[in-house]
Amino acid sequence: MSAYDERPWLPRYGDEPADLAIEFDDALEMFRAGVAKDPDGIALTYFDGSITRRELDELSDGLAAGLLANGFSRGDRLAVYLQNVPQFVIAMVGTWKAGGIMVSINPMSRKRELSYLLKDSGATVLVALETLYDEVAREVVPDTDVRLVLTTSELEFQTRDDDRLFAGLTRQRHEGTTDFGELIAEHRSEVPPPVSFAPDDVAFLTYTSGTTGVPKGAMNTHRNVTFTAQIYRDRVHAGRDGAIFGIAPLFHITGLIGHIAVSMLVPAPLILAYRFEPNVVLDAFLEHRPAFTIGAITAFSALLNSPAFTKDHFSSFTSVYSGGAPISPTAEKGFLEATGIQVHNAYGLTETTSPMTLTPFGSPSPVDPTSGALSVGVPVPNTIVRIQDDDGQDLPLGEVGEIVADGPQVVAGYWEKPEETAANLPGGALKSGDVGFMNPEGWIFIVDRKKDMINASGYKVWPREVEDVLAEHPAVRESAVVGVPDEKRGETVKAFVSVKPGASVTPEELIAHCKERMAAYKYPRSVVLLDELPKTVTGKILRRELRDN
Known part of the structure; x- marks a missing residue:
């Protein structure tokens, strides 16, 4: 019996079924239903x-x-x-x-x-x-x-x-x-x-970041949009307790679905504040009292590090999710201590129209005792997540391989790029490019991006693990780890770190911190302190820019 096909590992929470009936196949029909349900309710708030x-x-x-x-x-x-x-x-x-x-x-x-x-x-x-x-x-x-x-x-x-x-x-x-x-x-x-529209008609094109080759236009269909909007409403509690705050950029798949689409479906007010500026966002929290948001953990860290931040800023929230950038266990704990709210993990890509896995609402993500990674959740309903080797064969539970997803949220392909579609979406399942594993309870853990693996003297070093150890140091705000050429080791580990306001630390202290906690081949041989790490507008740290420095 295949664990993947039979899905005996898929956790069930309460009486919620593993499968989800899709209410709308047409995003425009979904919008119209929301208007009919509450025509005089607020759709959008802007200052x-x-x-x-x-x-x-x-x-x-x-x-x-x-x-x-x-x-x-x-x-x-x-x-x-x-x-x-x-x-x-x-x-x-x-x-x-x-x-x-x-x-x-x-x-x-x-x-x-x-x-x-x-x-x-x-x-x-x-x-x-x-x-x-x-x-x-x-x-x-x-x-x-x-x-x-x-x-x-x-x-x-x-x-x-x-x-x-x-x-x-x-x-x-x-x-x-x-x-x-x-x-x-x-x-x-x-x-x-x-x-x-038919379910497979394209609703919008969202372009990948182009970290490998030119950007590709993911064809997000109407079924993709309505299904993932339901996931947000039913499994994330988005909009169920009040307004949604648009902290993620609307052009990004998180904003398109986790903000706009779910606000249409519920329907619920969507609060907008032009762009992310920490103090403006904090003021908007107090003025409009939203109940849900989802954004990169880097955005939440910026809010918590603002001198204006108080616990009351988050007091209206009942559900907070983070996606788009990995969360360390230290960051999760720090958010809970600062706000009193559990930040939940979500994981997806442009090609999965937002989430493919979620931490169930009200439940903290487990931490893998071996790698120290925080789980990105379990597969959402109607979705099969596999872990595969380089030949596309399923790996046993617990083994590390590429994360592959198949479900109603996976895009039809890339706009006018049949070769890229065939390579990245064989048979309609998405090869994510992320490396991870699934434990026997069905929790997914991401090790890192496949292309970011460092080969130091023949040993595999995953930047994510080093970054999680750096996050444990009280002075570290953010970090990014890359592999750089080394005559003796082939590649060696280099870390770029930004420090919390008011904190002080030396590169040597950070190297010693990691050396005490990691195998000899893993700890960074050099650390560079920066005021800010380069990021995309969605909050992902740009390792490729650091790698060129």
């Missing part, structure tokens, strides 16, 4: 402004009608180049109502990156902040298929401008662009023709 579900429905109707009047057709792509602002959600729903596919673009993308994403997706419409259009997109758009540029401002939908974010900012109008709000106002009284 001192708010939008009801009825208003969001009308605004997105107006956008869809305006798009159709400008030649937008079913299957066309609309690219969104925005921060965490209400216009992002309006654009997503309006794109669906016009029969299209939304393309989410990182607002930190520069000219070369934006050009690639627009060309690769074939987007014909771009919705951008006026500032981003002026700084970046203006020179890029003429060489793409974009026919219509809609610009908007971060100052829309609120009146209390925050000097910490918007100092000196004014509205800008650019030649050759159309104002997003004016297009909607022109068509707001119109209702676009009815549209529906």
Whole structure:
């Protein structure tokens, strides 16, 4: 009997079934059901402004009608180049109502990156902040298929401008662009023709980070979106006790599902604050009293390290999850001590439309006694997670191999990249590129990224293990461990560390700390102290940048 096929190891909590019936196969239908359930309830809060579900429905109707009047057709792509602002959600729903596919673009993308994403997706419409259009997109758009540029401002939908974010900012109008709000106002009284989607139709394209080769557009389908929104509501308790705070970037799969999609499904208010700035976020916690959020542990650490932080900032939360970057047992314990709340682990990729495993709500993750790693949870319902060797063969429970996932959340493939789809999604199952193992109770533990393994004198060293040991030192805020060339060992271990405010430590002290706690081949031979470690906008530490230093 195969442990993977029969799934005898899948834990059951209470009376919850292992499988989950999918309520909606169409994300637009899911949105409409939420509007019908609570039309006058708040859909979006942005500083001192708010939008009801009825208003969001009308605004997105107006956008869809305006798009159709400008030649937008079913299957066309609309690219969104925005921060965490209400216009992002309006654009997503309006794109669906016009029969299209939304393309989410990182607002930190520069000219070369934006050009690639627009060309690769074939987007014909771009919705951008006026500032981003002026700084970046203006020179890029003429060489793409974009026919219509809609610009908007971060100052829309609120009146209390925050000097910490918007100092000196004014509205800008650019030649050759159309104002997003004016297009909607022109068509707001119109209702676009009815549209529906099949479960396997693409809802949006989300681009991988491109750490190996060029970024690839993951085709997240409507079934992917509705299924994972249900996972958040039913297994994470997102939105069930009150508002959701959008701490993750909306362009990222965590923001798209763990913030927007689940807020539509429940329905529950979604609180937005433009972008992550610790003191702004803390103030918003006190003002709006959210009940749920999910974000990278690096973001939570930044909040806890802010001089303004108090335990009361988190007092309204009933559910807090972390994903996108690994959590050490020390960080989990520190969050609990500081806030009184258990931070739960979640694990997924762009290609799994957010989670493939979760720590069940109300339960702490176990720590593996051998590696010291904190579990990233158990497979979510309807999902099979396998551990495989390099030949694609299932490994016994407890053995380390590549994590492979198969379920309703796994994407259909990569946009116009059949070879990459065949290589990374053979038979529809995702080869994650992450290395880990599953214990007999079904808990998944991630060892590290497959490509980040260090080979020191023939011994395997996983950076994650060294980072977890560094996290135990009271002065360490964050760390990243990489392999660097070494004449004698082939590769050796090098650590980059940022220190907590007010703390002091030397590289030699950190090396000694690790040497006392690890095998001789594992501890770092050199440590570099940095004020900040380089990160993606979602909070992942960029080891590749450090490796080049």
